[in-house]
Amino acid sequence: MLSQRIIETIVGFFLLAAILAFVALAFKVSGLTSFFKQEGYDITAAFDDIGQLKVRGSVKIGGVTVGEVTAIKIDATSYKAIVTMRINAAINDIPTDSSASILTAGLLGDNYIAITPMYGKEFLKNGDEIQETHSAMILEKLIGQFLFSVSHPGEKSPNLPEEGAKI
Amino acid sequence: MFNRIGMLGHIGLNVLEKYGRAGMILYRAIFRIPNISKGFPLVLQQIYAEGVLSLLIIVVSALFIGMVVALQGYHTLSKFGAAQQLGPLVALSVARELGPVVTALLFAGRAGSALAAEIGLMKATEQLSSMEMMAVDPLQRVIAPRFWGGFISMPLLTLIFNMVAIYGAYLVGVKWLGMDAGAFWSNMQSAVDFRLDIVNGIYKSVVFGAVVTWIALYQGYDAVPTSAGIANATTRTVVYSSLAVLGLDFVLTAMMIGGW
Numbered sequence: 001m002l003s004q005r006i007i008e009t010i011v012g013f014f015l016l017a018a019i020l021a022f023v024a025l026a027f028k029v030s031g032l033t034s035f036f037k038q039e040g041y042d043i044t045a046a047f048d049d050i051g052q053l054k055v056r057g058s059v060k061i062g063g064v065t066v067g068e069v070t071a072i073k074i075d076a077t078s079y080k081a082i083v084t085m086r087i088n089a090a091i092n093d094i095p096t097d098s099s100a101s102i103l104t105a106g107l108l109g110d111n112y113i114a115i116t117p118m119y120g121k122e123f124l125k126n127g128d129e130i131q132e133t134h135s136a137m138i139l140e141k142l143i144g145q146f147l148f149s150v151s152h153p154g155e156k157s158p159n160l161p162e163e164g165a166k167i
Numbered sequence: 168m169f170n171r172i173g174m175l176g177h178i179g180l181n182v183l184e185k186y187g188r189a190g191m192i193l194y195r196a197i198f199r200i201p202n203i204s205k206g207f208p209l210v211l212q213q214i215y216a217e218g219v220l221s222l223l224i225i226v227v228s229a230l231f232i233g234m235v236v237a238l239q240g241y242h243t244l245s246k247f248g249a250a251q252q253l254g255p256l257v258a259l260s261v262a263r264e265l266g267p268v269v270t271a272l273l274f275a276g277r278a279g280s281a282l283a284a285e286i287g288l289m290k291a292t293e294q295l296s297s298m299e300m301m302a303v304d305p306l307q308r309v310i311a312p313r314f315w316g317g318f319i320s321m322p323l324l325t326l327i328f329n330m331v332a333i334y335g336a337y338l339v340g341v342k343w344l345g346m347d348a349g350a351f352w353s354n355m356q357s358a359v360d361f362r363l364d365i366v367n368g369i370y371k372s373v374v375f376g377a378v379v380t381w382i383a384l385y386q387g388y389d390a391v392p393t394s395a396g397i398a399n400a401t402t403r404t405v406v407y408s409s410l411a412v413l414g415l416d417f418v419l420t421a422m423m424i425g426g427w
Binding site: 002004007008010011014015017018020021022024025026028029030031054056057058065109110 | 208211212214215218219222251258262322323324326327329330331333349352353355356357359360361364365
């Protein structure tokens, strides 16, 4: 039998290993990051339709993840979806006239927000709103519009957005 | 005819008596005011004997289970063009099911059988009786620390199992099959919920730890004090605890999915 002192040390290491595993499970596997707010700043954008976008969805510029969606709510007066995004503090030079669009990763993948930077001289900061937004492309709607335009050639689809709005 | 029914009643009473005895042993062992200064070193020794010494088999099995789930999952998922979802597949199946259940089965085989044999031999060599002669309660001195040792070790082993299995899946998926590491982890993080998946898995392992240790202690304490009796007790420990773990796993899963 080992001495009590050695047993205590070994059990201590065992507990330590289990605690490390627990921390790794919490933060690496289940992505429990809300304890520590990531360094960054919040910006918002109003979309007509966010499709399947979810909280914790990624925000990308040129395909590189620069932040994540932290909240989605509906604006009671305009009925637009207000999406709040947290952008990493390192990316602090997004021009204010940039546009945000909701894209889909692959044909059936998750939705994410792609920010297309423009050439303005002023940069987005905490609490700013991106004015120019493009809604999610909803496959069912597109198919519906396509079927309507095939069966009613020459007519305007009832679901079609008004002139000037972007799909 | 009446004889047959009488036999059935006899069996039923016997089974009930066994459950009652098992319950009484557990009750008298743990529902006491603990003597911390005397009990704590004993519990530590049992965590060492049941937890630390089981670590090798747990880690090796976890690594291989994680690797094989990743390999099988990748093979099947790529048929649907969904190989990117390997991370969630592995993490969810390990955290929710495989982690607690396989750890409990290995724990029953490694630590449970050892407990039953040890206590059975203590009984056969009349060590338990001699403790009583010295006014030392064997339930306090022998059974209680072993119960707490298993109760504490099992969740810790499950946590280590989960992490090692997911790392094994990472090795196969990312390092060998060439998946994107970012997609592996980020899909996993968006699919796995801390409260619903990880914590529920830990609840399961706590229940399994208590049940496996309890069965082992009862079988050892109640063993017929002969070599054949100890062999029987060891076998029954492994069989009963495996069955109890698998059955309880279904009940617990149904309760958790039912939002109980």
